[in-house]
Amino acid sequence: MPGMDMMDMSLMQACMDACAACEQACTVCSTQMMDCGPACMNCADMCNTMMRSMMRMQGMTPATMMAMLDATVAMCQYAMDKCMEHADHSEICRMCAQACKDCMDACAAMRESMMKMAS
Structure with missing residues (x-):
């Protein structure tokens, strides 16, 4: 990817780690048979795709990577x-929500770092 040599590798690693943790938490959460299940499975898939794309990097441009980071955050x-909605009575949902928050924060930090490189 163009500009790869200027990327903050520690932020990239933190983002990949957060994506992996979120994927795992969402996969576990989706098995609870609650109405958050479909959203959690979609989130798990998105986090896996983001993580794998960051590991590979070929075929990525800064614009596509930032768009994927935005989609992962969303x-x-x-x-x-x-x-x-279930956090008051489900520890699994609480942990999943926290993993989602951590992933959002890591993706946002990665995106912000990339924006600084572009300016």
């Missing part, structure tokens, strides 16, 4: 909101 936000 999907995590939706899954987190759905899980928070």
Whole structure:
């Protein structure tokens, strides 16, 4: 990817780690048979795709990577909101919502870093 040598690799690793953790949490949460399940499975898939794309990097441009980061944040936000509806009586939903929040924060930090490189 153009500009790869200027990317903050520690932020990229943190983002990949957060995506992996969110994927796992969402996969577990989706098995509870609650109405957050479909959102969690979609979020798990999005996080997996984001993580794998960051690992590969070939065929990516900064614009496509930022768009994928935005999509991951949006999907995590939706899954987190759905899980928070059950957080008062489901520890799994609470943990999943936190993993979604952590992933959103890591993706936003990665995107912000990329924006600074572009300016």
